[in-house]
Amino acid sequence: MPISTTEPGCPAELGSVCARRHWSVYWLLIALSFALTTGAILRLQNQATRGESPFFSANDRSRWCTIYALVHFGTYEIDRVVSRPASIHWDTIDKVVHVGADGQWHQYSSKPPLLPTLLAGEYWLIRAVTGWNLDEHPIQVARTLLVINHAIPLALMLVMLAAMLEQWFVADWTRYFVVAAAGFGTFLTTFAVSVNNHIPAAVATMAALFFMERIWRDGQQANWGNGLAMGVAAAFAATCELPAAALVGALGLLVLGRGLLRATLGYALGCGIVAVPFLLCNYLAHGGMFELPYRHRSDGPVIQEVQGDFADALDQGTLPNELRRVADDWIAQRGAPPLRAPQVLRGTWVGQDPELLGRWIVRDGMTTTQFAIVQSAPDRFAVREWYNWYDFPGSYWSSDKRSAIDEGEPDLAKYAFHMTLGHHGIFSLTPLWIFSMAGMLVLLVDRRYERRWLGVLTIFLTAIVFAFYVRQAPHDRNYGGQTSGLRWMFWLIPLWLLSMTPVVQWLARTGAGRWCALVVLIASVLSAGYAHANPWVHPWLMVVWEWLNWP
Secondary structure, eight states, X not given: OOOOSSSXXXXXXXXXXXHHHHHHHHHHHHHHHHHHHXXXXXXXXXXXXXXXXXXXXXXXXXXXXXXXXXXXXXXXXXXXXXXXXXXXXXXXSSEEEEEOTTSSEEEEESSOSHHHHHHHHHHHXXXXXXXXXXXXXXXXXXXXXXXXXXXXXXXXXXXXXXXXXXXXSOOHHHHHHHHHHHHHSSHHHHGGGSOOSHHHHHHHHHHHHHHHHHHHHHGGGOOHHHXXXXXXXXXXXXXXXXXXXXXXXXXXXXXXXXXXXXXXXXXXXXXXXHHHHHHHHHHHHHSSTTOOGGGOSSOXXXXXXXXXXXXXXXXXXXXXXXXXXXXXXXXXXHTOOOOSSEEEEEOOOTTOOTTOSEEEEEEESSSSOEEEEEEEETTEEEEEEOOOTTOSTTOGGGSSOOOTGGGOOOOHHHHHHHHHTSTTOHHHHOTHHHHHHHHHHHXXXXXXXXXXXHHHHHHHHHHHHHHXXXXXXXXXXXTTSSOSSXXXXXXXXXXXXXXXXXXXXXXXXXXXXXXHHHXXXXXXXXXXXXXXXXXXXXXXXXXXXXXXTOO
16 A cells, blocks of 8 residues: 555544554554563563572662662661672662761662652562562562563553554554554663663653643643643653753743643642652652752862861871861861761762862761861862762772773763764664654654644753763763663653654655665664663673774
8 A cells, every 4th residue: 555645644534444453553563562571571580690680780779779678677778788698689889878867877879769669669569469578589579560660651651652643644654663663672672671760751751742742732722631741741750860850841831831821730730749759758868858869979068278288197097187176166066076086088089070189088987977178289178078978988989990981981072972873872773863863853844743842842852961961070971881772861762753753754755765764673673672681781882892992
């Protein structure tokens, strides 16, 4: 049957017949994708670690530690989880240390606490119903949670995508291609076997776009219910991926700018519904609603600068009297116990300003008092408040044990290249996104698609998120660590899937175009499938890159 590119897939009088035909294909693709994803989850097991472990990396173990601590110990503190004897490996590098509510030092996951709290609730229910627990049945618990939170939501994401495509003025081949790309050709399915924040963020982003489409279509008739649902979805995406706060703001501006008052009020209420538990969980975990661990990656405010030559004494573990007097005055002002047994350690924090001449950590062995001394010139030393939760004894991030990739990439141009076309490239690993980058521009200028808002939103969010990560400090330019793709950008996948539609429609006009699209889809599917057993490995392209000894 020839593909029509100048008229809808079906005449108006046969619309219901064509819709049923479309959905018969959609459901087939969705079922296949769900079956493959669930199958991968049901055979998950990390063969590279001790015991029958369902954990693949420090990243997912960090969240599992919080889940276990909440259900078994009723706390966000993970000390007892990581230090207890266990048949599988629980410890994680993705943790921070600060003083807890009991006035003692404790370890915590560095991940935002709302998502692990929700997963802990599910684990509590699974444990109550089945008797399974993470000590004796880790594989069974993990598989159940992952099917519920990854496989099913990904299938729902495909349903929402198909429903949105039904409203597009495109050919059947285009619709099926985009749904197939979503079901098989992205790294979302790759990461389904490991607890992560990227899949929930992507599904929530798709839900936000789904309700935005309804609001935009209804115009002044848009109701507050769709706005409420969009707000909940967008805000939840932001709790999973903090840069998705840009999505929250952009959608709010789009709706408000069109004068849709009821939808805007519903949207604000929906955002609030998610913001309250997010802030509450953060308060319970870290003692403050806005005390995100990511904010505590540097030294605190300067208490006082002192001139002198103290470097040798500090290196020998001695706290000079001039610096101690400053610390004692500061401690007295806080009403804290005075220094009793100060210990001076040379600081090796990876995020340290390279222009600093030296940095030392002072800890009191008898109290929780701690501060930093920073040398900015040969005779200038600043006593600074403690603010860096990542810098603690044994921290992976302040040691020489970091992997090569976690050392960071100092060359900004090289980093940007590898984020796009190199070994972690958005386009080199998933060439489907080449269609998306062109398609978002088409959406801006081609009135046939009536989706200019989508083009504007996709361009804005892609540019701002890419710029955010590429402009990070050198020690943070690590592509997301040891991971099979540029995972920081995964939550944008729903936007990219919709944006590729105009280009796929154009390719669908000819046999050569369809074959070109299929080759690109196959390449993307192969790339995503490379790490289905464990997504926390280097991309296949990086393996080849290093084998060829390319820079």
